[in-house]
Amino acid sequence: MAAFAKKLAEANRIASHDFIAKENIHRLRHGRDWGFLHASPEAFDGGMKVHSTEISTSIEDIARHRVECLSLSLASAASEMESQFARNLYQTVNDACESTGNTVSATDNSSLAEAFYAAIEKVEFTADKSGQVHLPTMHAAPETARRMQADLEASSEEFRKKFEEMKERKIKEALEREDERKRRFVSYGTEE
Amino acid sequence: MKALLAIGCNTYDHINPSLDGAEPDASRIFDGLLKSRSPFYDPDRSIILRSPSVDEVRAALRSILFSGHKLDVLTFYFAGHGTVSNSSFYMCTRDTQSDALSATAFALADLFRYINEAKPVQTNIIIDACESGGLIEDLNVLLKGSLYGEAGTPGVTLFAASASNESAQETPQGGLATQALVAYITGSDFLRDDSPTLDLLEIGRRINDQLRSANQSPIMWGLNLYGPPQFCVNPKYSATDSELRQALKLASHAGDQPSSRDISALWRLHYALPESWNARAFVDALSTCLIAFGADENRRALLAKRYYEATCARVLDCEEAMRKAEVGAALLAALLPWLHERASMHLAFSVQQDIVEQCLKTSAEITTLLAKDTLALLRHPGGGLPDLFYHPLRLSKLIGWLALPLSASHTPSSMQNIDGYLETVRALISGNQECFTVVCEDQAPGIAISVSSLICAGETDLAEELLGYYFYSLTETGARIASSSSDGTSALEYMLARAMNDFDVATNVIAHPCETLAVVLRLGQAAGLDDAFDPYLWQLDGAAGIFFLTENWKEFANEQITSGQNYAFAIGREIFRIQDLGAARTGKTKLSPIERFSLLCTALIFPDRVPWFQVEELVAAREQAAG
Numbered sequence: 064m065a066a067f068a069k070k071l072a073e074a075n076r077i078a079s080h081d082f083i084a085k086e087n088i089h090r091l092r093h094g095r096d097w098g099f100l101h102a103s104p105e106a107f108d109g110g111m112k113v114h115s116t117e118i119s120t121s122i123e124d125i126a127r128h129r130v131e132c133l134s135l136s137l138a139s140a141a142s143e144m145e146s147q148f149a150r151n152l153y154q155t156v157n158d159a160c161e162s163t164g165n166t167v168s169a170t171d172n173s174s175l176a177e178a179f180y181a182a183i184e185k186v187e188f189t190a191d192k193s194g195q196v197h198l199p200t201m202h203a204a205p206e207t208a209r210r211m212q213a214d215l216e217a218s219s220e221e222f223r224k225k226f227e228e229m230k231e232r233k234i235k236e237a238l239e240r241e242d243e244r245k246r247r248f249v250s251y252g253t254e255e
Numbered sequence: 256m257k258a259l260l261a262i263g264c265n266t267y268d269h270i271n272p273s274l275d276g277a278e279p280d281a282s283r284i285f286d287g288l289l290k291s292r293s294p295f296y297d298p299d300r301s302i303i304l305r306s307p308s309v310d311e312v313r314a315a316l317r318s319i320l321f322s323g324h325k326l327d328v329l330t331f332y333f334a335g336h337g338t339v340s341n342s343s344f345y346m347c348t349r350d351t352q353s354d355a356l357s358a359t360a361f362a363l364a365d366l367f368r369y370i371n372e373a374k375p376v377q378t379n380i381i382i383d384a385c386e387s388g389g390l391i392e393d394l395n396v397l398l399k400g401s402l403y404g405e406a407g408t409p410g411v412t413l414f415a416a417s418a419s420n421e422s423a424q425e426t427p428q429g430g431l432a433t434q435a436l437v438a439y440i441t442g443s444d445f446l447r448d449d450s451p452t453l454d455l456l457e458i459g460r461r462i463n464d465q466l467r468s469a470n471q472s473p474i475m476w477g478l479n480l481y482g483p484p485q486f487c488v489n490p491k492y493s494a495t496d497s498e499l500r501q502a503l504k505l506a507s508h509a510g511d512q513p514s515s516r517d518i519s520a521l522w523r524l525h526y527a528l529p530e531s532w533n534a535r536a537f538v539d540a541l542s543t544c545l546i547a548f549g550a551d552e553n554r555r556a557l558l559a560k561r562y563y564e565a566t567c568a569r570v571l572d573c574e575e576a577m578r579k580a581e582v583g584a585a586l587l588a589a590l591l592p593w594l595h596e597r598a599s600m601h602l603a604f605s606v607q608q609d610i611v612e613q614c615l616k617t618s619a620e621i622t623t624l625l626a627k628d629t630l631a632l633l634r635h636p637g638g639g640l641p642d643l644f645y646h647p648l649r650l651s652k653l654i655g656w657l658a659l660p661l662s663a664s665h666t667p668s669s670m671q672n673i674d675g676y677l678e679t680v681r682a683l684i685s686g687n688q689e690c691f692t693v694v695c696e697d698q699a700p701g702i703a704i705s706v707s708s709l710i711c712a713g714e715t716d717l718a719e720e721l722l723g724y725y726f727y728s729l730t731e732t733g734a735r736i737a738s739s740s741s742d743g744t745s746a747l748e749y750m751l752a753r754a755m756n757d758f759d760v761a762t763n764v765i766a767h768p769c770e771t772l773a774v775v776l777r778l779g780q781a782a783g784l785d786d787a788f789d790p791y792l793w794q795l796d797g798a799a800g801i802f803f804l805t806e807n808w809k810e811f812a813n814e815q816i817t818s819g820q821n822y823a824f825a826i827g828r829e830i831f832r833i834q835d836l837g838a839a840r841t842g843k844t845k846l847s848p849i850e851r852f853s854l855l856c857t858a859l860i861f862p863d864r865v866p867w868f869q870v871e872e873l874v875a876a877r878e879q880a881a882g
Contacts, residue, residue, distance in 0.1 A: 076763070085762050086797070089823060090738070092770075092863050093803045097821035100802070100837065101829045192796050192827070247831040248793040 067137065074141035075114075075148070082152055107162050109155040116143040153202070175207075176214040180226055188233045190241035196234045257328040257485075258300040258319045261285040262346075264335030266306040269352045276429040277334040278305045280383060284332050284433060287440040288487055295452070295488045296330070309348040312361045320373035328485045330379040330455075331366060334430060337384025344390045346382065363390050374409050377485040379455045383416040383430040390415050391474070412455045412486070413476040432473055435462040442490030449500065451492045454484030495565040496525075502554075502561035511549030513558075518544065521562065528569040532578060534585045534860040537566070538812055541589040556598030559590060563606060576620070577656055580613040584856035588812035591857065594850050603849045610856065611660045615672065618657045618679045629686025644737075644746045647690045648698055654680055654721075655701030655859055658708035662869075663852055673712050680705070680717060691721060692728035694749070695737040699771040699865050700858035706778045707869045718782055725775045726784075730791050733758070734798035734826075738766040739863070768799035768823050770865055773836075776800065780833045781873035789832045796827040804867055806842040808850060812857045816864065839875035842868060 079088060091097060095111055102108070118136040125132075160166050165185050172178040183199065190196045203211065218226075245251040263281025265274045285303040288296055300323065302315045320326065336347035338356070345351070345360035352359045363382075370378050382390060390413060416432035428434055438444035439458045446453060446461060459475040466473060503518050520540045524533070541562055548555040563586045570578045583606045593599040624631045632649065633642055642649075657679055660672040684691060693702075702725060709718035729736075735758040737749040745764040752761035772795070779788045805811065805819030824830050846854070846868065858866045 086767070086799075089768050089799065089801075090766075091801070091803075091821050093805070093816040094819040094821045095817055096819075097801075097823060099829065100822045100824035101835075244827060245793070245796075248796070248827070249789040249832065251793040251796075253790075 070137060071140050071144070074137070075144045078141065078145040079148060082149065107159040109158060112151045112155075114144050114147040114151065116140045116147070174214050174218075175211040176218045176222060179211055179215060180222070180229070183226075183233075184229060186233075187240075188237035190234075190237040192241070192245070194238065194241065196237045198230075256300060256324045256326050257296045257330075258302075258326055259285065259288055259296040259330045259332070260302050260304070260315055260319055261288075261332040262304045262307060262312060262335070262348075264306045264333075264346075264348055266349055267336065267347065268350055270336060270347055274335060276426075277383075280334040280429040280433040281305065281332060283429065283437045284334075284381075284440070287437050288330070291441075291488055291490065293488055295486075296328075300326075306349045308350045309359055309361050312346075312348055313365075316366070316369050320369055320375070326373065326375035328377045328379070329370070329373075329375040330381070330486065332381045332383075333361075334383040334433060337382060344382075346384065370409065370411065377410045377412070379412050379414070379486050381414045381416075381436065381455070383433045385417060391476070410485075411476075411478045412459075413474075414455055414459045415474040417471050417473065431466055431469055431471060432462060435465055440487050440490075445491055447489070448491040448493065448496055450484060450489055451494075452484045453487050453489045455486040457484070458486070493565065493568050495561070495568040499525075499561040499565040502558045511547060511551055512554075513544035513547040517547060525562075525565060525569065528566065529571075529573045529578070532570065532573075532575075532581070534581060534588075535814065537582070537585045538589045538860075539814070541586070542592075542812070545589060545593060552593070552596040552598050555593060556596070556602050559586060559599065560602050562586075563602075567609075576617045577613065577653075580610045580617075580656060580659075581860055583607075583610040583613070584860045587853035588857040588860060591812050591850070591853055592809040594847070594853065600849060603853060607663055607849060607852050611663050614657050614659050615675065618660075618675050621653075621657075622675070622679045622682050625682040625686060629682075632683075632687070641743070641746075644694055644750050645740070646687070647692050647694050648740055650683060650687060650690055651693075651698040651701035651705070652859065652862070653701070654683065654705035655703075658705045659852070659855060659859075661708040661712055662704075662855055663848075673714065676708075677714060677717060680709075680721075684720070688724070691724035693725050693732075693736050693771050693775070694753070695740045695746075696766040696769065696771055697740045697862035699774045700855075700862045702771065703774045703778070703865050703867075703870055704855050704859065707781070707873055710778070710782055710873055711869075715782060718778075719784060719787075722775060722779055722782060722784060723787065725771075726779060726788055726791070729772055729775060729798075730794040734769045734772040734795055734800070735765050736769060736771060737764055768801035768825075770801050770803065772798055772800040773802050773824075774865060774870065776830075776833050777802075777836055777870050777874065780836055781870060781877055783877060785833055792826060792830075792832065798826045800824050800826070800830075802840070802867060803865070804840055804842075804871075806844050808844065808846065808854060811854055811864065812861065839871045839878055840867075841871045841875050 089097070097111070098108065099106070116139075118140050120132050120136060167178055167181045167185060169175060169178045172181055179201075182201075186199045188196050188198060201208075261281040261284050263278035265276075265278045267273055281303055282305075285301070288294065289298055289301055300319060302319060304311060304315055307315070316331075319329065333346045336351075338345055338347065338353070338360075340356050343357075344363040345356045346363065347360050350359055356362075363380075366380070380390075414432075414436075416430060426434070435444070436458060439446050439453065439461070444461075446458060456475055456477045459473055463473045463475070503513075503521070517540070521544060524536055524540055527533075541559065544558060545555050548558070563582065566582050567579055570582060573579075575581075586606050587603055587610075590599050590603050594603055621632075628634070633646060657676055661676060702721070706718045706721055709715070709721070732753060735753075737746060740746060742764075748761050749764050752758050752765075758765060776788065779785075801824070802822045803816070803819055804822065805816050807816070807818035810816055810818065824836070829835060851868070854866050855869070858864050
């Protein structure tokens with residue numbers, strides 16, 4: 064079963080990359096808790112969450128040598144683990160946003176396009192160390208995503224202009240923050 | 256006084272055919288019984304005869320039996336032709352004529368008469384010849400009431416390779432029975448390990464079972480046997496194993512004691528040595544037994560002591576220079592939960608001394624070796640390309656181990672220890688400087704222990720030099736190092752990625768976050784290397800590091816330490832200078848010297864954990880010095 068567990072872990076690892084960038088995935092060797100070295104007391108701490116699953120195979124299936132049980136069990140366990148992971152991830156993001164009030168309600172806005180604008184407005188863009196700005200990724204239920212897309216396509220020229228201005232401003236802010244960040248090093252980019 | 260007469264007769268003047276294997280058989284028996292580490296027989300009183308005449312046999316027996324002190328043990332071995340005639344068994348010598356056996360062959364009855372007169376306390380007679388089972392015909396010579404049956408009268412064991420109606424079979428390697436006998440004498444076959452000597456009768460029984468499939472039935476007779484076995488040294492016997500067996504003996508009363516299953520696990524590991532050493536299995540199996548003793552601290556310490564001694568005895572000739580120290584370290588790891596008990600603490604101090612001695616010895620040997628050949632450590636079987644990964648690992652591990660005497664430096668020779676250590680580390684650097692690089696997380700404890708010990712000893716120049724090499728290598732790779740060294744496939748995958756400077760292809764095998772990064776930066780902080788490290792820290796921008804800090808030292812040897820806190824950080828997020836790592840995180844628990852030493856040893860055998868207490872104390876000392 065160790066090999067089975069290893070295979071399952073690999074499937075889980077691949078699935079987690081759909082939600083989180085590789086560089087943001089940490090593997091810990093000991094302990095049941097973690098935190099950032101200088102986390103502020105107000106920082107949200109989602110804590111550790113356990114994902115678990117159970118597989119069962121009937122003894123009759125083994126007696127009948129139904130080899131497909133193996134792939135079915137693996138697929139079912141992997142799917143359950145992935146779904147728990149996704150649920151926990153969205154719940155943690157939701158809890159973090161709720162704790163700081165950084166939320167947007169569709170009902171408080173006149174349209175889904177306006178809600179989208181408000182959501183992006185609340186998010187900080189980030190620039191990587193090579194100066195490339197990464198726009199936020201949006202996760203939404205398929206139906207909501209379709210309606211939002213339709214709303215955005217039907218939006219007025221004025222809305223689009225307002226959105227583009229906001230985006231440019233945020234990109235500029237991201238680049239300024241990145242410059243500021245690099246200046247905190249003693250001599251970024253110099254070999255001395 | 257014990258004597259052996261071994262006779263092998265290949266050549267016959269009057270009998271056909273000549274033989275090929277009899278003389279080599281006699282040589283093998285002679286060598287097996289006399290050329291072992293501690294021979295059972297007196298070499299000056301023992302003789303080997305190759306194709307002798309009957310007179311030469313008689314002369315040899317006369318010399319062995321009747322000149323000098325009375326014998327305690329006589330072993331007589333004969334390989335050659337044998338035959339039964341007129342109810343007597345004859346051993347054929349070079350000059351034997353088949354029509355004049357009584358005058359020209361050596362009769363077994365004659366041998367019995369010699370023995371009856373000389374009366375060695377024990378006589379072993381082995382005859383590897385056809386029809387040798389016919390020796391029974393001569394037993395009437397021996398079975399005389401006046402000679403046997405009284406207290407202290409001689410004992411005789413007879414082993415004949417084949418029944419009186421069988422041939423003694425031969426292969427190009429020699430007679431089947433003799434081959435089997437030599438295997439028990441030399442220890443290539445196992446008979447028992449609880450007795451320092453072996454008995455011919457017991458070996459004979461086992462050979463009888465073995466040869467049954469070859470349709471050869473050795474015959475055995477024993478007369479008047481008493482006292483300990485008196486045939487040969489038992490190569491499988493170990494006094495330490497015997498003591499361990501006593502310590503593991505289950506008490507007759509139902510008290511706290513290991514289960515027979517737990518004890519079996521200990522023995523399984525024990526007998527896998529020296530070929531297979533597994534520190535994790537050793538610690539886990541021993542810990543299970545130590546816990547089982549409950550409140551009985553004396554039996555706990557006794558078992559730990561006996562298991563340690565028995566294990567050391569089995570790894571005595573191991574080629575790995577540090578194996579005995581590893582066994583000691585594993586014992587200290589298993590004792591961690593019990594170091595508050597007096598008996599376990601005393602044992603730990605004695606083991607500490609063994610480890611220190613082993614480290615000092617190895618340190619001196621390495622220095623001498625490197626003086627002759629700076630690349631000596633790279634010349635070993637299995638070296639070559641794998642050493643691109645394993646040699647840096649070996650070096651950091653080695654300087655960690657050899658630093659241990661500095662941590663036990665309450666001994667009077669501590670200054671000498673420091674000088675010796677400095678000399679060894681410098682010798683290692685001089686021939687292997689580029690290999691003082693970080694390739695794997697398993698290097699973290701070695702780096703932590705060696706550099707912190709040097710700083711503690713005031714040897715900051717060498718500490719800074721080592722830190723410089725390790726820091727530089729981390730900046731070169733962006734702190735992307737392998738997560739573990741236990742899997743060769745992953746090591747190869749990592750090294751190929753490193754060679755191509757494309758680590759995206761090996762993300763699965765790269766440590767993220769990296770504790771070695773934390774170790775090197777924190778030691779840099781402790782050594783006051785801000786001016787040296789900070790200007791280059793941007794080259795590690797984005798690298799993630801981690802400290803795992805625990806105070807539950809009793810579980811420090813567990814495969815997974817559950818109590819404790821992981822502190823993650825990223826260069827360029829909250830760390831821009833090494834001082835940003837913050838103030839020292841020294842624990843509240845005051846560790847005793849033996850606990851500290853044991854924790855360092857534990858981290859060296861289980862390198863996925865770092866003894867942070869030693870590093871953090873240095874950071875605290877620096878803070879204090881800075882006011």
